[in-house]
Amino acid sequence: MSDPLVIFTPSGKRGRFPKGTPVLTAARQLGVDLDSVCGGRGICSKCQITPSYGEFPKHGVTVQDDALSAWNAVEQRYEEKRGLKPGRRLGCQATLQGDVVIDVPPESQVHKQVVRKRAEAREIVLNPPTKLYYVEVAEPDMHDPSGDFERLQDALRDQWGFERVSADLNILQKMQPILRKGDWKVTVAIHLGDEESPHRIMHIWPGYYDGTVYGLAVDLGSTTIAAHLCDLASGEVLASSGVMNPQIRFGEDLMSRVSYSMMNASGAQEMTEAVREGMNGLFSQIAAEAGIDKNLIVDAVFVCNPVMHHLFLGIDPFELGQAPFALATSNEIRLRASDLDLNIHPSAHVYLLPCIAGHVGADAAAVALSEAPDKSEDLVLIVDVGTNAEILLGNKEKVLACSSPTGPAFEGAQISSGQRAAPGAIERVEIDPISKVPRFKVIGCDLWSGDPAFEDAIATTGVTGICGSGIIEMVAEMRMNGIVDAAGLIGTAGQTHSANVFADGRTNSYLVYDGTEKGGPRITVTNRDIREIQMAKAALYSGARLLMDKFGVDKVDRVVLAGAFGAHISPKHAMVLGMIPDCPLEKVTSAGNAAGTGARIALLNTEARAEIEETVRAIHKVETAIEPRFQEHFVNASAIPNAVDPFPILNSVVSLPEETFNTGADSGDGGGRRRRRRA
């Protein structure tokens, strides 16, 4: 009679093994992804499997009731102490007695898939840098003297196949009593290293440690620092939190921070200390929220723009403030928490994603990791919209990247009634095509402003201003309804047939909302506001257009809007504005905080780190500042939607009025005011 056949699902891997082979052994020999921390000693219960019985015509086997050995004492004890789910067995205890089909449930897989909310999102396969291993260490022997640590190394080699595991001094300092307390059995958390650092012990516990270790994915923005605390064994996000970047007191935007460092001898250092302090506060808060010991945080991944990157590392960003915008270092960075004075495990691994170029930082690299343009079959344009837009264009063949100085208009700054996204801010706008009167929604209220219940609903917040996504819809609606012409001029009330337009100095403005009667603001859109939006969207579009030139295409298959702001932009309005190239509207999607997601992927999957390093090296960097065509595209893109580029798909959906309000007095200077701005 032949050896029992075992078939594992979902992998489909199969093989024959001698009767009595433990299921875990069979799984390992077949390369089936079945977890075990205790190495098959019946302690950790990570190797739980579910045998199936009966007929399996698909697999060509019949599984008898006695296909696996009967429950043994170890399983019995485990069941009594902790309980096993019905139908489950311990893979290290159950042995093969006959042909059997065995399912490995997701939680028993090492490389489990991390659940994500977004359906279209790339899957995250767990492959964390730090894992737990239970090990039995030989006792010291005077006949063959060796250090306790060397015997621990030997045990890890013999029981887990690690060639050489290192340990920092803090482990060597506390290891001896722990080995003895655990009666020479310990659990260690090992950082599995990379090409530059070998396997390294991060923690050691006596006996079997029934806990986990944690990691942080941190998105260090100019305005906010956001962190996700993840369980490295499950990939789950246990807590997320954010704080304002304390550097804001040195300057709202990046250039003013660079200036601060230029004007003050210790400026860069002050900002370095501020951001690290802010981060440490955030880490304490998030650890408290999740109820965990900060010392168990053994990994941290950071993404940020180049100026934040340098200031976080303690590098003066001086060179980033002037051409040729030389980064001190562009490659990925591996450090220890103590190098950055971070209050997590002192030798926690810190990983900063590589920067793409002087204006395209590790945050853009993280977007690339999350959205994977390099794996895309169709040509995708990815835009991370902020005060500086990072733009990626590519497919499987190649990926190009640039940044474009959009300025802060998209965040509501430099707009007369603009404001940050906050309750009370107008975020959605519709202008009635007949009356030319606007209706709108504000953040914190689901009703349109025309609704009878609207005033009551907004009683606490009021209507306070227009946020970034609101101003985009506003200008697009004004263009669609003939209030603004292609050149960006607001017509007179007569020209536009709108009672909301009023003369405002040498130009016209458009009244959106008058709250003055109730002590609120009078919210208008001035022609200067239109100019600001024109410049911002022209910068964005011309960056994208330049990449399309370099790629040798004049259309893209799809557009991904990344960033928190991107999540709120209406694709149609963005396209009417000419912010993004012409493209089927359903092909314009939002990726949310793709940079933060990229950080989380790099935290949970070490291979993704190597992957993004490779991708970044392969990305073609385009510097808009030295591309003559950028200026040309910019001028053309100042028109709404564009002076030369046709928008055939957009035009099939929306028809834009062709009147022009040009009186010859105030036209065409928008494109000439180009400034280099960053944030």
Place this chain on the structure above:
Amino acid sequence: MSDPLVIFTPSGKRGRFPKGTPVLTAARQLGVDLDSVCGGRGICSKCQITPSYGEFPKHGVTVQDDALSAWNAVEQRYEEKRGLKPGRRLGCQATLQGDVVIDVPPESQVHKQVVRKRAEAREIVLNPPTKLYYVEVAEPDMHDPSGDFERLQDALRDQWGFERVSADLNILQKMQPILRKGDWKVTVAIHLGDEESPHRIMHIWPGYYDGTVYGLAVDLGSTTIAAHLCDLASGEVLASSGVMNPQIRFGEDLMSRVSYSMMNASGAQEMTEAVREGMNGLFSQIAAEAGIDKNLIVDAVFVCNPVMHHLFLGIDPFELGQAPFALATSNEIRLRASDLDLNIHPSAHVYLLPCIAGHVGADAAAVALSEAPDKSEDLVLIVDVGTNAEILLGNKEKVLACSSPTGPAFEGAQISSGQRAAPGAIERVEIDPISKVPRFKVIGCDLWSGDPAFEDAIATTGVTGICGSGIIEMVAEMRMNGIVDAAGLIGTAGQTHSANVFADGRTNSYLVYDGTEKGGPRITVTNRDIREIQMAKAALYSGARLLMDKFGVDKVDRVVLAGAFGAHISPKHAMVLGMIPDCPLEKVTSAGNAAGTGARIALLNTEARAEIEETVRAIHKVETAIEPRFQEHFVNASAIPNAVDPFPILNSVVSLPEETFNTGADSGDGGGRRRRRRA
């Protein structure tokens, strides 16, 4: 006509190269050891060579006057600014024009031999872990953006062949202005790494840096900490200095320090802080003495016994105080200075030699490195005599090691008139065979005590006691002159025919010097003193004898006495005492501070580190505490020289009286009082 032939001396390497080839290029292609920091740019002048002209029958060439190119502008300028020694040329500028013989002077060799005082000492070939490299870095280019550091890496790869050089944050933080100040030419000090750490930049200077970097070789003893500051480019010792180990306030010997850590919760930590503080004081002092910046100290090697090793690293030595004497870690240790709070370059490489066993530390490993028993053709016994003796026995075939608890008698402690080696201490003794009266020399005076000028010469120091080497000669002389018998009993004045012997309670004592008239001490040797020396020497001999058993021999070819104390021991007296095995007297030599020398070798030659790690792994460790024969040897070795081992070579030189003073009352108990003692 064939290409010019070049012959390099002293290597004898030769080859033909096209006319016009620079000498440096030819040397590199032939693998001739010719230094260059600037990479052949005529800046550093490290590649100086001396061409020889005329007939060279030995080499079969005639060198014409125009065999090398004429002086060029670079050499001219160098000569004017700095001057070249007569006959010297710059190897990177002079080109081959005809057959030539070229001498590479020692100072132009990278792997120069370091000059040593001891003729028989192993040669130290310089191969330091950190070297200087001059490099020209590409300027940033917006068309192909990359970090300044990545371009520096590229330059180091292209110009020096380094695959990937890393840098700590402190280098990244200061690099950008230095690159610009040096107009994209810099000198970097690179730590060349080892299997675990890649090449790493330690320092960066604008332009060509005409200086050097330094290293420390530190011998961390229980009593003193001694450090040598070395120039890593020349291997020279620039300054040496020592301080008392501040841990002495926690206990004189090692066991009392281990006890202190057991009795006090923070005891180990206090001692760790104390030793690091003491070390930092020493480093400041030695750097001031040499007039160098401590930040230029980029390497440090430490040797010490296991307890010092653990306390220095911040590991509680608790386990070393009890069987099975388990070290926390026995392998070599690589750290950074900041890990140990050392006030040299914060990321200076720190290297601790491996420990051989729980009682045989990194100091013994350093002795093995310096004395190289594993390379010896004949069988050598190496004894590092201290309060604990470390013993090595071996030859090219194998090396054995053990430690033996000699106790502090050899340092003058536990001897009634004993004292540390200091001015006024008796260090040499002769007893007149007829009168049985002693004469002696004290430290600080070259005259014998019988000399008429003696009393004047010692007027300031006086005669204060007997130091370790003095007591050995004293007891040996007493044995040779029939005052002490083989069992270690002092006879009566009558039995010994010595007026210096007097009854002293139940036993007899021997008067060495009576200084009471001048208010000085009365120096005597009591029978109890003899017992102490018997136990100490028996411990030493039985350790050596045990290793001989394990090796399967009953004699050794030579004996090396290491340690400062070993340098002062008279071989003949040591052998009369039976401290060391029988052996031709001229084959007993002193190695001085071999542990310190081993530290210096490991500092100056990285390959020596790998070598000693290999040697230590291969050494057979013998634990005397669990060897039954050790006790037997100890009892036999209590006799002077030995109860059973014949000393044929000694007997051919010295004839020892055979009387015995045994009255049956006080015999043979010496061997029974064995205690485990360490220091």
